[in-house]
Amino acid sequence: MADQQSDSGNEARQSFLARQLLLDTTKNAFQQLSGLLKNVSLYPASHPYLISLAEKMTVTIEGLLQGREDVTFYFVHGELFFEIHSVPIDENTALLMELFADRDIGGIAFKPGFTTEELIKLAILMSKEPAVLKEGNITEVLAGEEIFHIELHRSVVLIEKKSESKKTKEGEKKPEELFKDAIEAIKVIVQNAQLNKAINMRKMNMVIQSMVDSINDNRDALVGVTGVKMHDQHTLAHLVNTSILAMALASFLSFEKKQVIALGLAAILHDVGKVRVSSEIINKPDLLTPEEWESVERHPIEGALIISDIQGITKMAMVTAFEHHQHGGAHGYPQTDGTARQHLFSQIVSLADAYEVLTAVRVYYKAPMPSDEVIRALVKKRGSDFDATLVKAFINMIGIFPIGTLLKLSSGEIGLVVHQTSDLMRPRVLLLTKFDGSEKESGEEVSLLEMTAGKHKRDITGTIDSHTANINIKQYLE
Ligand SMILES: [Fe+2]
Ligand SMILES: [Fe+2]
Numbered sequence: 001m002a003d004q005q006s007d008s009g010n011e012a013r014q015s016f017l018a019r020q021l022l023l024d025t026t027k028n029a030f031q032q033l034s035g036l037l038k039n040v041s042l043y044p045a046s047h048p049y050l051i052s053l054a055e056k057m058t059v060t061i062e063g064l065l066q067g068r069e070d071v072t073f074y075f076v077h078g079e080l081f082f083e084i085h086s087v088p089i090d091e092n093t094a095l096l097m098e099l100f101a102d103r104d105i106g107g108i109a110f111k112p113g114f115t116t117e118e119l120i121k122l123a124i125l126m127s128k129e130p131a132v133l134k135e136g137n138i139t140e141v142l143a144g145e146e147i148f149h150i151e152l153h154r155s156v157v158l159i160e161k162k163s164e165s166k167k168t169k170e171g172e173k174k175p176e177e178l179f180k181d182a183i184e185a186i187k188v189i190v191q192n193a194q195l196n197k198a199i200n201m202r203k204m205n206m207v208i209q210s211m212v213d214s215i216n217d218n219r220d221a222l223v224g225v226t227g228v229k230m231h232d233q234h235t236l237a238h239l240v241n242t243s244i245l246a247m248a249l250a251s252f253l254s255f256e257k258k259q260v261i262a263l264g265l266a267a268i269l270h271d272v273g274k275v276r277v278s279s280e281i282i283n284k285p286d287l288l289t290p291e292e293w294e295s296v297e298r299h300p301i302e303g304a305l306i307i308s309d310i311q312g313i314t315k316m317a318m319v320t321a322f323e324h325h326q327h328g329g330a331h332g333y334p335q336t337d338g339t340a341r342q343h344l345f346s347q348i349v350s351l352a353d354a355y356e357v358l359t360a361v362r363v364y365y366k367a368p369m370p371s372d373e374v375i376r377a378l379v380k381k382r383g384s385d386f387d388a389t390l391v392k393a394f395i396n397m398i399g400i401f402p403i404g405t406l407l408k409l410s411s412g413e414i415g416l417v418v419h420q421t422s423d424l425m426r427p428r429v430l431l432l433t434k435f436d437g438s439e440k441e442s443g444e445e446v447s448l449l450e451m452t453a454g455k456h457k458r459d460i461t462g463t464i465d466s467h468t469a470n471i472n473i474k475q476y477l478e
Contacts, residue, residue: 016253016393019085025064026073026082027093032057033123034092037099040123054116054123061110072109075100075155077428078449079421086422094451099126103133106155114149121145175222176477178214181207182240183233186268190236193275199310201265208264211244215251215260220403220419223248224477227404229360235274235282238356243268245352245398249390252397265313266320267349273303273321297333300325320345324353327385351386351394354378359402370463371405400424404473406432406464409448411457414464416476421449425460430476437475 036053043050064071074081075097080089089097100108103126125133125145133141138152173181185204192199214222226241246267250260274282277299281292288296303321307313323346326332342350358374369377375395382391399420401407407415407429415429426448432439450457466473 016389019254022082023085023087025060026080026085026087027089029057029060029064029071030073030080030087030093030096031090032060034096036119036123037096037126040120040127045120045124050120051116054119057119058114058116061114065110065112070109070111072107074107074153076106077447078451079447088422089449094449095454098451098454101155102130104155105133105138105152107153109151109153111149111151118147118150121147122150172213172217173210175214175225178207178211178222179225179240179244182211182243182268183236186236186239189269190272190275193272193306199306201310201313204265204268205261208243208247208261208268211264212247212251212257212260215244215248216257219248219251219397223398224403224418226356227359227402228474228477234360238360239268239271241356241360242270242349242352245355246348249348249352249394249397253393262314262316263320263345263348266317266345267352269303269307269317270321270324270349270353271299271303272306273299273301275306276302297325301334316343316345319343320349322346324349326350332385347387347390351378351390354381354386355394355398370465371402372400372463375400395424399427401427401460401463404466404477406466406469406471406473407460408462408464410459410461413458415446415448415458416473418445418476421447423449426456432471432476435471437472440476 032053036050036057039050039053061071072082073087078094078097080087080093080097100106122142122145125141125147133152138154142148142150142152182204185207189199189201189204191197211222222244226244229237243264247260247264250263255263277295281288281295284292300322304318307318307321310317320343322334323342326334326336326342326346327350355374355378358369358377359371375398378386378391378394382388397420399417401417401424403417403419405417405427407417409415409429414432416432417427418430419428421427428445428447430439431444431446433443446458448456448458448460464471
């Protein structure tokens with residue numbers, strides 16, 4: 001099992017690093033293009049400096065072309081995409097994307113065989129009046145300049161009929177339905193654990209598999225459901241939310257599907273040992289006595305024991321339940337000799353668990369912590385309680401302003417975060433005007449990355465607590 005553990009850890013780390021490397025390379029290519037465009041009006045086309053800039057970019061694109069038929073970038077709502085990845089952009093790249101937008105260009109493709117000369121010719125073309133590329137047949141304009149291995153695509157007009165785009169495929173359940181299914185399935189498991197009855201994981205296996213499909217389809221949608229905290233069933237909701245967050249992080253780290261499923265199952269059972277702690281202690285709002293703490297601290301051991309009796313479940317669920325409060329193995333509970341490193345599954349569940357607790361409205365909290373404070377709390381514990389790479393990946397996934405956060409905007413508008421972008425500080429938002437949920441169908445969705453005249457159209461000036469403002473965000477996320 002030890003080998004299996006380190007294999008899955010290495011695999012996850014490698015796929016994360018490969019993804020980061022790809023994003024860095026694509027970011028690099030755009031910075032190089034931006035440098036080329038800045039200098040094309042300062043130097044003649046044959047100037048060695050200009051040629052050296054174009055050559056550097058050629059090397060980057062040729063690297064990306066390895067194993068690909070072409071290298072295509074898309075510009076959508078102020079965001080830069082390469083394949084399925086949203087590429088982080090800086091100010092220079094944002095200005096470059098504005099140049100493309102002014103010319104009604106929504107994408108650029110580099111084909112094998114393209115040359116440094118073609119790149120310089122493209123830069124010259126881009127430095128001319130926008131009308132040169134905006135009007136007429138773009139392919140003919142490029143051919144006229146003898147550019148044959150670089151293609152420019154017109155802006156992709158994303159006029160999607162909202163009702164159609166939100167429709168789920170035949171037989172597929174919506175995120176909130178999956179959430180309810182998971183609550184029902186875990187309720188039965190917890191009840192059977194309380195009564196010392198045999199636990200059957202069949203239903204839960206099915207729900208977790210559907211959840212993984214849903215995450216692979218649209219991670220933000222299922223993660224968004226975890227932001228809606230249920231007051232009545234918070235103990236069960238905590239298990240489901242932790243599981244969703246853990247699976248979302250694993251999928252973000254490009255884990256294989258079967259690993260994501262195993263992690264989801266382990267995560268949903270992480271606190272099952274709490275059935276053996278009296279509910280008065282679990283729900284006690286005051287400080288616990290040392291004896292009461294001792295009882296609480298036994299829940300990972302009790303959990304591992306309960307799981308060891310479940311037929312056909314992965315051993316990882318037992319390990320995760322036992323280790324989820326061990327914080328790197330050095331401290332936390334249950335106490336061990338500290339030599340064994342916490343398994344990657346336990347580390348992920350630990351992080352998802354902590355995040356879920358911090359964001360939840362619990363008996364212990366009168367109001368949830370603002371999202372940026374939660375992130376700060378996790379960052380503080382990176383390297384001690386939580387693995388630093390995992391914390392970084394988690395924040396990249398969840399954003400500084402998670403789905404469902406209400407934002408005050410510099411335009412005077414109120415935006416509800418509906419998607420993350422490559423910039424953690426600039427998500428995509430739905431502009432709220434009526435606050436009755438109707439904006440979901442008829443409202444405007446904008447990216448805070450959108451720029452005009454070199455400046456962002458909208459900045460975030462603050463967050464709004466939906467409870468205090470009495471805005472029901474649930475109606476927008478379902
Ligand atoms: Fe726990
Ligand atoms: Fe927990």
